[in-house]
Amino acid sequence: MRDRRKWDVDFLIATVIPLLIVLVYALPCIIEKRTLGWYGAPPRTGGEAVRFGFSLIALALIVHAWYLPFYRRLPVLRWFLVVAGGLAFLVLGLLWDMWKLLCSR
Numbered sequence: 001m002r003d004r005r006k007w008d009v010d011f012l013i014a015t016v017i018p019l020l021i022v023l024v025y026a027l028p029c030i031i032e033k034r035t036l037g038w039y040g041a042p043p044r045t046g047g048e049a050v051r052f053g054f055s056l057i058a059l060a061l062i063v064h065a066w067y068l069p070f071y072r073r074l075p076v077l078r079w080f081l082v083v084a085g086g087l088a089f090l091v092l093g094l095l096w097d098m099w100k101l102l103c104s105r
Helices: 002-032 047-067 075-103
Strands: none
Touching: 002 047, 047 075
């Protein structure tokens, strides 16, 4: 009984949280090309907001691949999705901004 409950909780985490991240925040950032300004920070606009939205989708892919019980039976696919999501998050989120800063001179 305990294993079934853990499987149900992991399934909900793997489906509900990524879906909420993508539908509530990432897609509006990509479509409207504007983010919310949190804690008084100015909102991101244009290409920066689109990259931020895609970074959130990559983060949702990592959460989905890590927690979905189906992928535990297919470890190669699970790790491929985690690494692909991590690289997409790193490239779209961090390295792109660093590259932009270095090339702006």
